[in-house]
Amino acid sequence: MIIDHCDKTLSIKIVYFGPAYSGKTTSIKSLFSHFGKVDALQSIESTVKRTLFFDYGTVTFQNEEWRLKLHIYTTTGQDFYLITRPITLRAVDGIIFVLDSQEEVYERNLTSWNELISYFQDCIDDIPLIIAFNKQDLPDKFSPQDFLREINYKKNRNMDSRFTIAVSGEGILDCFEDVLRLILRKFCKHRLVSAIN
Ligand SMILES: Nc1nc2c(ncn2[C@@H]2O[C@H](COP(=O)(O)OP(=O)(O)O)[C@@H](O)[C@H]2O)c(=O)[nH]1
Numbered sequence: 001m002i003i004d005h006c007d008k009t010l011s012i013k014i015v016y017f018g019p020a021y022s023g024k025t026t027s028i029k030s031l032f033s034h035f036g037k038v039d040a041l042q043s044i045e046s047t048v049k050r051t052l053f054f055d056y057g058t059v060t061f062q063n064e065e066w067r068l069k070l071h072i073y074t075t076t077g078q079d080f081y082l083i084t085r086p087i088t089l090r091a092v093d094g095i096i097f098v099l100d101s102q103e104e105v106y107e108r109n110l111t112s113w114n115e116l117i118s119y120f121q122d123c124i125d126d127i128p129l130i131i132a133f134n135k136q137d138l139p140d141k142f143s144p145q146d147f148l149r150e151i152n153y154k155k156n157r158n159m160d161s162r163f164t165i166a167v168s169g170e171g172i173l174d175c176f177e178d179v180l181r182l183i184l185r186k187f188c189k190h191r192l193v194s195a196i197n
């Protein structure tokens with residue numbers, strides 16, 4: 001998060017993370033189409049439409065005084081470009097972990113989750129994070145409870161989960177608003193603490 005008092009701009013970075021093919025690019029495209037800003041989205045893709053480095057775009061909201069500038073990224077799921085993932089995650093304010101709910105790729109989600117944890121270690125609990133159970137429209141899904149139990153998920157002030165269907169846009173905006181709410185709540189809390197000190 002960057003607070004520019006001269007420019008009156010609050011900049012926030014949000015990253016969609018998750019295994020390959022889980023629907024990160026589809027989710028960010030759906031989000032930007034909701035904002036009517038698909039053209040503002042930059043995707044660096046290979047010739048076979050796979051995310052090479054990341055998808056990136058910004059959305060800005062303005063009130064009378066302050067501008068809220070949201071920098072939104074997806075990571076690439078391709079392991080060949082693994083090195084780019086921790087770089088994309090640098091200075092992140094909030095994460096949407098997009099997983100593929102199909103039973104057959106359960107383990108792939110788990111591997112991706114463990115990779116994410118490895119970048120943050122214990123401080124993952126401090127990062128606002130929404131787990132998006134994507135591809136809810138497909139049959140043969142695993143139980144979300146099983147996954148949450150396996151990752152030792154405890155619903156806390158910085159973490160929550162949701163169901164999404166990125167291809168139709170269902171749940172995508174809610175997910176995004178949830179993570180933004182968690183980020184701003186954390187930010188206000190910190191401000192309060194520093195005011196007391
Ligand atoms: N049925 C279904 N397919 C989806 C959904 N979200 C993404 N997909 C498909 O899954 C494939 C991979 O999606 P993509 O967004 O490129 O995944 P990424 O690798 O995580 O960026 C594409 O063919 C998408 O159309 C969903 O909610 N339902």
Ligand SMILES: [Mg+2]
Pocket residue numbers: 024025026050051074075076077
């Ligand atoms: Mg992608």
